[in-house]
Amino acid sequence: MLKVAIFTAERSAEEISVSLLKSIEKVQIFKLYAASSDFLAKKFNCELIYDTSNLNAIGMVKSIQKALPIANYIRSVSERIKDINPDIIIFVDFGGTNVRLAKKLRSIGIKAPFIYFFPPGPWGKTQDEINNLAQPFDLFLVPYKFYLEAYKRTGKKTFLIRNPILDDESKIFPARSLSFGTGKINIGIFPGSRSQEVDWILPFVLDECMNKRNNFTFNIYPFGPLEKNIFKILISKKISVEEKTTKSVDAAIVTSGTMILRIIKENIPFVGVYRIHPWDFFFYKKKLERPNQVFIPPKYNDKRICFLLPNILLGKNVFPEVLFPYEKLWDKVEYTIKNRDALLEASKNVISELNDESYHKDLGTLIFTNIKIKPQPLF
Known part of the structure; x- marks a missing residue:
């Protein structure tokens, strides 16, 4: 069975991951390994490899305060991924940490396709900086048009995808x-x-x-x-x-x-x-x-x-x-x-x-037509 690893660090990233994973599931059944809270484990056949509930931070100052826990996270997850040997690895949001983690995984020889779903925003960055953070990844799924050209210029496959929240039919009220x-x-x-x-x-x-x-x-x-x-x-x-x-x-x-x-x-x-x-x-x-x-x-x-x-x-x-x-x-x-x-x-x-037509919706098909991976047996 296909093995998929996913790295998130906050509830919002987990929520937007659900539709992505369901779309992949329509193309290929998989076993999920997640660095997340238990939110994804309740929705998929999932093995929780690290609880990331307390890793998220907003801004540079708060991120510095999380430096030691994040270093421990990267070290622990890197060792675990070597044992799992996943077929696909998906990184969701959580820019600075996910880029560091991806580079670490490449450095220890992980060769699976790396997909970045909601990569870091381009503001405040030069093209050289975007090129540098893009190095370990194979496919970028970007949520807004102002991301698109910067990531395309890295030479990596880049697609504009619709924010899953827009298709969530659940209502706030009552x-x-x-x-x-x-x-x-x-x-x-x-x-x-x-x-x-x-x-x-x-x-x-x-x-x-x-x-x-x-x-x-x-x-x-x-x-x-x-x-x-x-x-x-x-x-x-x-x-x-x-x-x-x-x-x-x-x-x-x-x-x-x-x-x-x-x-x-x-x-x-x-x-x-x-x-x-x-x-x-x-x-x-x-x-x-x-x-x-x-x-x-x-x-x-x-x-x-x-x-x-x-x-x-x-x-x-x-x-x-x-x-x-x-x-x-x-x-x-x-x-x-x-x-x-x-x-x-x-x-x-x-x-x-x-909502315009330039945003891709069928993410599972989009992924499997743009990464090199052999079809897996169902059982």
């Missing part, structure tokens, strides 16, 4: 929420699935929302695996919540890029909150000031570039985003409520951009 406040306007708070999004960004969001609880009702939606963390934060801030089922919200505060795409699909105006470390911003700014950049995101204001994917896709500052605590969150929430219709129209433009 949903269980943790609610507080007494106002008539409902604001949804959507923490992400990464620990940093919940443990570091959510407290900042709640501090601003608590000051407005007499005028608004806030509904927290714990969609990811970190519900216990959310309750700990609520207890630490002495916020009493009521558990209820809600059918809609008037606007959303979102801390996750993956959830932003789901929110856009549901026609909800939103504020994106990333809250990066100031040192990270200094690092990104310096990178984007270098010559010969493959891609530079549009400007958000005179001080910085856009970080939200929808703004990058549209090529201009449309959706409000909060990057630092000094950027007042509540001003952006009020802007979102007042400009609801314009933001919903912009959301339609984003979906239209991601």
Whole structure:
């Protein structure tokens, strides 16, 4: 039977991997070996080779703090993969670490085709840097048009693929929420699935929302695996919540890029909150000031570039985003409520951009027609 190894490090990467693996399964039955959480193991014939639940990080500063666990991960997985000897290896998102891991696996003689699903974004990189990170890989499946030419110029096979979230038919509402406040306007708070999004960004969001609880009702939606963390934060801030089922919200505060795409699909105006470390911003700014950049995101204001994917896709500052605590969150929430219709129209433009016919859907066939691998017996 075909042996497939997949490397993910966060829930969103695992969620988008499901449709990819199902598409491969239609062409060839396989045994899956996953470095992930137990999410994939519940959906496939899967052997979990490493629990990556605590490896993800946002930004350079947080990544440095994870340096030792990631080094241990790469060493452990490299030894395990030698024993498994997979027929195909798939890397999903998690740019810096997956590139390091792929180079390590090549250095120890792993010859299976390497597929990168959602490779690192091209912003802040020169073509030479893209060429360098592309070395160990055989096939790139990129999710957005602004990735395409940079990866094609590496000489590796590169295809534009449709983000699986766009084809996910599950709806956000009705949903269980943790609610507080007494106002008539409902604001949804959507923490992400990464620990940093919940443990570091959510407290900042709640501090601003608590000051407005007499005028608004806030509904927290714990969609990811970190519900216990959310309750700990609520207890630490002495916020009493009521558990209820809600059918809609008037606007959303979102801390996750993956959830932003789901929110856009549901026609909800939103504020994106990333809250990066100031040192990270200094690092990104310096990178984007270098010559010969493959891609530079549009400007958000005179001080910085856009970080939200929808703004990058549209090529201009449309959706409000909060990057630092000094950027007042509540001003952006009020802007979102007042400009609801314009933001919903912009959301339609984003979906239209991601829905055109240039995006490939049949990923299983795409993969097997572009890698060298012999058909395997079913049993």
